[in-house]
Amino acid sequence: MRIMVVGGGGREHAIIKKLRESEKVTEIFALPGNGAIAADATCVDIGAKDIEGITKFAVDNKIDFAVVAPDDPLVLGAVDSLHNVGIPCFGPESKAAIIEGSKIFSKNMMRDFGIPTAEYETFSDMDEALKYLDTCAIPVVIKADGLALGKGVIIAETREDAKNAVKDMMQDKVFGESGSNIVIEEFLTGPEVSVLSFTDGKVVVPMVSSMDHKRAGDGDTGLNTGGMGTVAPNPYYTDEVADRCMKEIFLPTINAMNKLSRTFKGCLYFGLMITKDGPKVIEYNCRFGDPETQVVLPLLDTDLFEIMQAVEEERLGEIDVKFKDEAACCVVMASNGYPRKYQSGFEISYDEDLKAEIYVAGAKLSEGKLLTAGGRVLGVVMTAPTLKEAVALAYDETKKVHFENAYMRSDIGKKALAVLEEK
Secondary structure (H helix, E strand, O other): OOOEEEEEEEOOOOOOOOOOOOOOOOOOEEOOOOOOHOOOOOOOOOOOHHHHHHHHHHHHHOEEEEEEEHHHHHHHHHHHHHHHOOOEEEEEOOEEEEEEHHHHHHHHHHHHHHHOOOOEEOOOOOOHHHHHHHHOOOEEEEEEOOOOOOOOEEEOOOOOOHHHHHHHHHOOOOHHHOOOOOOEEEOOOHHHHHHHHEEOOOOOEEOOEEEEEEEEEOEEEEEEOOOOOOOOOOOOOHHHHHHHHHHHHEEEEEEEEHHHHOOOEEEEEEEEEEEEEEEEEEEEEOOOOOOHHHHHHEEEEOOOOHHHHHHOOOOOOOOOOOOOEEEEEEEEEEEOOOOOOOOOOOOOOOOOOOOOEEEOEEEEEEOOOEEEEEEEEEEEEEEEEEHHHHHHHHHHHOOOOEEEOOEEOOOOHHHHHHHHOOO
């Protein structure tokens, strides 16, 4: 079958490499892909948000199945457009993608259906928001309502910081129209867990849990990034926590979306915090997370394409989705200076004895050479029987990847390993 994958980052590279393992998949096109994805798929210079261009390409090239991976095209209705021309897809239609596209929608849904989350208030008037900040508990979390490249969440430690964040979003429009409406919510404490799940709107099949490392610097210091590394499974996600999540969060979310006539089909990402009162939802994503996908898919032991087909055809309950009883670690190698100013355009090379799976996020081909072309350049991924081994192997493999101006955290997995040692 001829498959089209929309997107061009490390997540899409991981999805494409996993799809290539399927005997049913004969050809893969990536729109737009990147310089490294070009080795695993045919890259087509059509942007992920060009819904009309994506749809026309799919029709003209007789695409049998499409995977829409990033949030923007999902919220903009890429799956709706492809469905309208008869092309099966993996991913939610726009009416369901709103679960990520509007934080106000998702918070109100959780409140209305009793799904545990942080207490909150919503605002469309800046003066009202600033007035509320005079009396609310501090620290506090400020969130832009719409999509903001994963950066529309500010944890404010002081009232002054909180007010500045509100002004940045609502007055100065640092996130564009996404910050016209905001959520101000209570600051929760506890370990965070990411759980990606397959769902066809009827059943939910959670994937292996993972732990992201968002901050740029060691010890979770520095600015928030798109993710500097991940490990799976997450040791905080115990069997007891998993049972509670299924009963209190996962199934209630799917049922709520069905009752709202917004049936969700695709990958639903649950960003959780394990508080003293139990697991609570920090955020939903309407797609595979990045870089969580890079550690979850290597552990998947079932044909990904068959799962995606079953999700689209609403027969996920017939598929026995299995994961390897192993662990995985992804160390992100970035351009020094990310997420602020950085230089790119440096050649990427690998030692011949490289064993790691490399998922490239920011690279371009120029005169036959692979050059850095982004803040997060690539993820170095290793799997092993234990997390300790996976972390050690991944860091060993980073020594075999070379480009000028490379930067990475040195403590990916350290917190998870400390938890395992306590058990």
